[in-house]
Amino acid sequence: MDNGLLVVISGPSGAGKGTICKRLREVMKDLKVSVSATTRQPRWGEIEGESYFFIDEEDFINRINNDEFLEYAKVYGNFYGTPKKEVFKQLEAGNDIILEIDIQGALQVKKNYPRGVFIFILPPSITELKNRIEGRGTDSKEVILERMKSVYEELNYAFEYDYVVLNDEVESAVEKIICIIKSEKNRAIRKKAIINKIREV
Amino acid sequence: MDNGLLVVISGPSGAGKGTICKRLREVMKDLKVSVSATTRQPRWGEIEGESYFFIDEEDFINRINNDEFLEYAKVYGNFYGTPKKEVFKQLEAGNDIILEIDIQGALQVKKNYPRGVFIFILPPSITELKNRIEGRGTDSKEVILERMKSVYEELNYAFEYDYVVLNDEVESAVEKIICIIKSEKNRAIRKKAIINKIREV
Structure with missing residues (x-):
């Protein structure tokens, strides 16, 4: 039996991680949540x-x-x-386990479990992100501005991840992540067992 | 505009590279052949x-x-x-370009263009592979035996590739490769352009 995948869904606040993970779990029923x-x-x-x-x-x-x-x-x-x-x-x-987590957390996970699959969710644009954060309606202008600044900095971390998925539309982002999960299962580094099995015959 | 992907389909003789590439080109019409x-x-x-x-x-x-x-x-x-x-x-x-090539060739390509996507096609078992090679009907027992020995050695190279796709059934192998191509487009290393674009807004 192959080990499952640890799929880390991460990214700036307001990028839509939560919505994506919720939908992902609806579509991939076998996905466990930590x-x-x-x-x-x-x-x-x-x-x-x-x-x-x-x-x-x-x-x-x-x-x-x-x-x-x-x-x-x-x-x-x-x-x-x-x-x-x-x-x-x-x-x-x-x-397979899905872990929805902020960037600082994801970087810690990467250090402890580099074999995970690290996916950075990208908001379509800073403007759109601003709309999403404002849409929550719970924060003052100052808080939003402060958050935008931190998002801007957080984009730097995208390159520490394996994949960057643009969340312009939830269904399309989810489809991309499903593809990533499937194709990660075919990574050479995860295939030792099957190659040895072929040799045995 | 993002650069296209160089997709290298490789593996032992008799693993079914040719059939897979032919089918892949039928399904992904935009794929170019070198x-x-x-x-x-x-x-x-x-x-x-x-x-x-x-x-x-x-x-x-x-x-x-x-x-x-x-x-x-x-x-x-x-x-x-x-x-x-x-x-x-x-x-x-x-x-995107597809390149169907033997293992020695693929390793040369990797040296010259490591950004390529290297996919090793795995025959389902040594027995099945023997059947496939014999099925061609053009080779003597000695030639087949010699080839089997070299296949056995060639399996060692699978871990130099990015992905290993089991060719137990052509349609399922092709589907896996399509997923790999799609998900490789979301690799963080290929996403610099879009991240910079988001910042500009």
Whole structure:
């Protein structure tokens, strides 16, 4: 059995990662989602082990020290992290996993698991991105401007990824990602098992 | 305009490269085929500049010395080679080119144009491969045995390629290659132009 693929969907805030991942999971039903660990309090309706693994800060810091996370970050006082153990268990069972994550997180994952498939979602234009961020309606002009500046810088990181997919239209972006996943399965580096099998006959 | 892709379809003798390329060209009508230069005499019906560029040996050797070939080989006393100029002209015009070639040739191309997409076609099993080679009906048992031995050795080269595609069934192999071509267009290394364009807006 071949190992599954770890597919990392990442990119600037407002590029449309969330929508793409949601659609991707609808189309590729076998795709697993990794469950993060967090120190924040569960919200109403969230389920332990499904929404998150809820753990306390001491436990989280211990796990950091034991190198148990593919990536982690502290956001507004709470820790969030992707446990290696859960992800590797799925990959070893031959399941593909999708991980939707910001750029800093993706770069950490790449360091810990370079065999992953790293996909940078590109907003069609800075203007369009601005519209998307403004469309959320929750942020002030200053916040938007600050975010645009950081997006501009974040575009530099695109070249650290394996693929760059333009999100001009969700369906077309999803189709491209499906193609990438399929073709990554034919990468020479992932084909040792089958070549040895051919030789055996 | 993005540069086109140079797609190199290669693999052991009898793996089914020819059938796959023929079908691929039927499905992807925009795919160009590179025209080789050769020193052998034109056969009946062959057209200069379409079947081959027919040149004399002195000319061919001059071109070797001027480093004008992506790859070349001498087979049964005749030279065959892929002219860089023709290939690069197409790639710069944004056209994708397919090159069907044996392993030694593919390795030469890789050295001269590492940005190419190198696909190793894998026969489903040594037994199946033996059937295919025997099915041609033109070779003696000794020749087949000798060829099988060389195929066995050639499988070692699969890991010098980007992709390994199992040819268990032509349509499924062709579908995989189409996916590879599409997804290679989204490689981060080929996306500089679009990222700069997004910034301009």
